Amino acid sequence: MAWVLLALGLVMVVEGLAYALAPSLIERVLEVLRSMPVPIRRQFGLLVAVSGLICLWLAFFLGL
Template sequence: MGMLVLALGLVLIVEGLAYALAPSLVERLLEILRSLPLAARRQTGLLSMVLGLILVWCAYQIGF
């Protein structure tokens, strides 16, 4: 459970940094995402999930 809280905290830190340091970039990214078809957004989300899972697995394998 502690590892899950740690991971969530790290995600929130990275998300917060993006909004704090480059809010206009975030707005442009959201506009681009709105213009993509739903299937492309779904594929991007699934790809992100798989990449995250791979990173978590790698961190677990090296002992984090």
């Protein structure tokens, strides 16, 4: 359970910093995402999820 809270906290910190430091960039990124077709957005989301799993596996493998 602690790992879930740690992961959620890290995501919240990164997201919060992105919105605090570059809100106009976030708006432009959202505009680009809106212009993409839904299947491309799904593929992008899957790519990000798989990349996250790889990062978690590497962290576990390295003993972090």
